[in-house]
Amino acid sequence: SAVISQKPSRDICQRGTSLTIQCQVDSQVTMMFWYRQQPGQSLTLIATANQGSEATYESGFVIDKFPISRPNLTFSTLTVSNMSPEDSSIYLCSVSNARDEQYFGPGTRLTVT
């Protein structure tokens, strides 16, 4: 299994500000995924981050709002820009291993006031 850490674990932010979430994995992985889970919902994929290339965003998510960096095979960041209360969610990073098992980080619980 992969051990994934995220920082911060939670934050309360004001409308209009930005927050950068960090994701660190204990092994090298090709693909890292960023998900959002709005209150009472299941997970929605925001984007897939491959090292050395631009992230691939899912429908409804854009780079200006959710810029992603992937500087190496063990680390990625997701920024939530110009936040509004609708961005209040749990944000999770995720990786797959060679057995196709998919693991998640502990999540970042974001509240926007």
Next chain:
Amino acid sequence: AQKITQTQPGMFVQEKEAVTLDCTYDTSDQSYGLFWYKQPSSGEMIFLIYQGSYDEQNATEGRYSLNFQKARKSANLVISASQLGDSAMYFCAMRVESNYQLIWGAGTKLIIKP
């Protein structure tokens, strides 16, 4: 269309009893994988068990087993000897070979009663 259906929004189970959480899936892909995750109130998403579509035997991990019935397109999670710490949301998910994205069910909220 690919879809995961969890028909039980909530369940109450007595401690030490076995629990079956239902999951049915729909896909036309021949190669796919099925996942179960546990999400306690802390919000983390804990991987429990994985079943590949070509795996001949049902997956097991400790107290968790996956009752995979391919013809019926069902992948129920069975938790034996439930414990109070099993109280959480449980999500079934699927990934097909043609798409790396996980497709999620709506989840089942499981509450274990002492």
